[in-house]
Amino acid sequence: MIEVLIFATLNGLVTGLLLFMLASGLTLIFSMMGVLNFAHASFYMLGAYFAYSISLYLGFWPALIVAPVLVGLLGALIERYGLRRVHKSGHVAELIFTFGLAFLIEEAVQFFWGRATKDYRSPDLLDFPLFTLFGQNFPAYKAFMIFISIAIFIGLYFVLTRTRIGIIIQAAITHPHTVANLGHNVPLIFMAVFGVGTGLAGLAGVIAGPVLTTFPGMAMVLGSIVFVIVVIGGLGSLAGALVASLLIGLLQSYAIASDVGMPDLLAWLGISFERDHPLNDIWRLTLPQVAPILPYLLLVLVLIFRPSGLFGKRES
């Protein structure tokens, strides 16, 4: 029991922190431009594919640096020449634009890399079990993922709160016109934030690619979960994004690791049903089965009862 708990916690932590790397960029972009970037997970996928291609020639470690930079540059270009043009037509058009972009990137990835799963592997250097607990190995690569994610979080926090550029960014979020009047180039700041946000997503893709497999559907798998996190945490709140990422990561991990379900509940309550009951499917549900839908359930509940999210500001 205790071993399951420990490993579920560790795995949940890995997933949660990975999700946070995506969610942090997404929420930063949202608070700045007021647009939810539907294509955010597509940049994550691009990161994984870029890193795969680079690692074929240069190895994993250069790819860890180069691929996120490339993704960030691509993101900045898309902001400059695509999103800024659509901005005139309003938020709905922007949302639809990023939706189309997600569609397009998925097709483009299939065009350039094909439909098959890519054999993108973690580096040999980290290919050893870090520690063994109750006869189960914990791979060093997962520890590396945790390390990178935490380093990114601390770095982001430091830059946003302790440096001059971070203060300008924070000011530009709330008072763009004032910041512009003070002589800062606000559109450039927006472009940079979009680039950094997508670059972070790319970095998440680089380190997640070997573990979660690199295939054209990987953006779809994670994309809507990241949305869920950003909305549950409260749009535009970094702390909320962190809490919600860990919450979702741990929730899913525990649900998958557990082996209880409705039959146990019914047995505990002493209720039994005949076999051919129409609602049989519901009474036979187990927790691992419903694990994929838990985030969405949480999302709908949060939106109904607290539309601004856990840490969101009250809507004006």
Next chain:
Amino acid sequence: MLKYVSWALFAVALIVLPQIFTSILSVSILNQMCIAIVFALSYNMLLGQGGMLSFGHAVYFGLGGFMAVHALLAIENEQMMFSVTLIPLVGGLFGLCAALFIGSFSTHKAGTVFAMISLGVGELIAASSLILVSFFGGEAGVSGDRTYGPPFLGFDFAQNIEVYYLAAAWLFLATVCMYLFTQTPAGRMANAVRDNPERAEFIGYSARRVRFISFIFSGFFAGIAGGLFALNYEILTEQNLNAVTSGNVLLMAYIGGLGFFIGPIVGAIVLTLINSVLSNYTDLWLLYLGLMFVLTVMFLPRGLTGFLMMHRTPWHLGKLHLLAKPYAVTAVPGSIFVFSMVCIVEMSHSNEPTFNVFGFALDPSSFLSWGALIIIACLAFIALRRTLPSLRDAWDTANAIDTKPGVRP
């Protein structure tokens, strides 16, 4: 008067089209179009007329369709006895029920909150459709048979063409109803709430209630589309209510043009044609579709219909002919550019030793073919850029109101 003429033309087109395009393939494409048009129009009730961006509209389509298949099964098992012509209504009513429930909490707010709830509900239902096997049939889906019901006027709907006329009748009915809805106070208020919910509340309407009414009707018509789908294909799977279908209907409505009643119809027709015709020629049609969507959002924010409607002013001014020449001048390098780009893309993807275009055999392994195509594309692009200023000038002249000679504006 014009209104009645266009409705009559619509009806005539629906009746005559399968007599012109008689092949099995074209009838099945026409069937798809009927379904897509009803679905896209129901989506536009939300987004175009009500300002509610939904990422989970396939839920009502799919739920209606699943219920319709179960109704077909009930007819087959002789638990119920009614004509299959009423199957779309079953789907519609079930879509309405689903929308009543989901709309009761999702229409509090429009905008991002609504979009996110619709996404969450969509994912929730799509994911649970794989779990609740007795209703959704799991991975395999649920299938029925439409020929068991009592014959309607001697038709048993075994032939595709019979299904087409049934679908066309439902399409016409649904389109008329949806058009009439836009004329009712509820439809008008939906526009008002879309544009300015605060003002609508000040004159005494509950924005939420107005949204809710649009929402449930939209669910109803989406369910009808789902019922038509069930009749046509006799099978429904998880794919019919997942995010891909929801995205597809958004694409249709947006490419067609959200601001016009006819927009989603145009979008549904164009996209169904692209789906079924383009996919025969190339594996990469989804890539082209994605490009087309992104370019539409960027350059034609009002969609294809919006682009056509832009020409109303020049037409009324009697200056439409001024645009013909500039359009032709731009179209030549434009089409060459698009064509050469398509050749480059297709050639890079082709596995065969030669790649034939209009009798020219291009060799994907030779630099000559590549170089020639790239040079042609570049030249065409430069020429295209050159023609744009004169096109813009011609557009401005065509839209300018003439003043009397000697009078300066």
